[in-house]
Amino acid sequence: MNIEKLRLLYFSPTQTTQKVLNAIAAGFQSDAVIHIDLTLPDSIRSKEPGKEIRIDDGLTIIGVPVYAGRVAPDAAGRIRQYKADGTPAVLVVLYGNREFEDALRELKDLAVDAGFRPIAGGAFIGEHSFADSKFPIARRRPDHKDIEKCSEFGALLRKKAQQVDSIDSIPIPKFPGNYPYRDPNLLEDISPETLEDLCTRCGTCVSVCPTAAIVLEDKVVTETGTCIVCCACVKNCPTGARVMKDPKILGIAEWLWKNYSKRKEPEIFFG
Ligand SMILES: Cc1cc2nc3c(=O)[nH]c(=O)nc-3n(C[C@H](O)[C@H](O)[C@H](O)COP(=O)(O)O)c2cc1C
Known part of the structure; x- marks a missing residue:
């Protein structure tokens, strides 16, 4: 089948998720790429039942950052505003070189609840939000090697879609992660x-x-x-x-740098 329209739906405060989605889209080579950026507060619409925003055509790539091994909570809330009707989706989580744990599984559940049909997924690495010059965790990632992998993933998605007559014949992948999801363990009452x-x-x-x-x-x-x-x-x-x-965040950054500075590579998932 030919996919005319590609939608990128993302929450990306420090833009690494957005960069990864852009590179996947470049590899997919769609003529029409629509951005739905859920990062800023004005992306929050009415949450009244029946007022969801519909996505009924094309392919949607949904991208979120991993916070504490889960989908960043604000990303989850904003994605819940959308409703699809069996529309195919590619699910992407972006993590800071530690682990993505249950985030991809959680994103799959969110997407299915919203009516999307997941056809592939990926876990990519971006500069950690807490990285600085002292603790440069995954600094400047995604780098050119990551971007190349994103582009290859995009090209592969296009090829897979072209090989089938209907999106229903692309199997739903098994995504890593557990349910119940891990405790979100959020950092409260801390700010720059x-x-x-x-x-x-x-x-x-x-x-x-x-x-x-x-x-x-x-x-x-x-x-x-x-x-x-x-x-x-x-x-x-x-x-x-x-x-x-904040000493707690600086302590986490030091711990991450000591234990998770060995480079991890992107992983992709097909059914
Ligand atoms: C509160 C918080 C929790 C995070 N938890 C994780 C984590 O569990 N594993 C990990 O590898 N990275 C973690 N990160 C790093 C982000 O996943 C990473 O910085 C990501 O690139 C941010 O995406 P963005 O640039 O699109 O905003 C965390 C970042 C924040 C702010």
Whole structure:
């Protein structure tokens, strides 16, 4: 079958998931690529029953970051706004070179609940949200080697789709991971802070925050309870004024660097 339309549906605060999806799309060579970016708060629509946003055609690649071995919670919530009707989907999780544990299995369950038919999946590696120059966990990934693998995956997806008459004849893969999923063990009441002497009040941090946890008053104010520690503000601050200094996060970064600095490679899953 010929797939005309390719949709990329993603949540990607530090853009590594988005980069991977773009590279898969480039390998797929679709004429029409539609982006549905769920990263910013304005992607949250009404959650009233019957008001879901429908996806009834084409192929959808759904991409989410792994937080604590699970689908990042805000990504899961935003994906639940969509309803499909047996529409084929490729499921991608992006993790920071530790483990992706139950995230791909959870994403499969989310996608099936929404009415998608998963035809393939992948686990890719991106720079860890907590990486910095001292603990450069998966720094600058996805790199050119990863991007090449994404592109090959995209080309393979196109070939598999062309080989069948109907999407129903592509078997649903068995994805790794367990149910019940692991305890999410989220980091609460932690957020990056602003170094006043470096801050120019440009508002970049406000504009990239996926949960609207930052407001610009006479100085930058962060609502710690709303922050998901994605570190988009830290990675995008043009003057280096946004920093993560929380001892718990710095301890995790050191532990990750000590135990998970050996390079992992992307994995793909077909039925
Ligand atoms: C709260 C939190 C938890 C995370 N948990 C994991 C994890 O369990 N395993 C892992 O390898 N990476 C983990 N990461 C790293 C992210 O999966 C990684 O940084 C990813 O690239 C972020 O995607 P994005 O660039 O699209 O935002 C975590 C990051 C955050 C912020």
